[in-house]
Amino acid sequence: MREDKLSVQSMNFAVEIINLVKKLKTKKESIMSNQIRKNGRF
Numbered sequence: 001m002r003e004d005k006l007s008v009q010s011m012n013f014a015v016e017i018i019n020l021v022k023k024l025k026t027k028k029e030s031i032m033s034n035q036i037r038k039n040g041r042f
Contacts, residue, residue: 017036024033 021033021037024030024036
């Protein structure tokens with residue numbers, strides 16, 4: 001894995017998206033979490 005700033009920021013963004021989707025799914029916000037998951041891919 002590369003260690004440049006952009007790679008680190010991209011990985012952090014991906015982790016935050018995953019955490020947000022998990023949090024929304026526990027609150028039964030499936031439509032919103034699915035949209036965020038789809039748009040958070042890179």
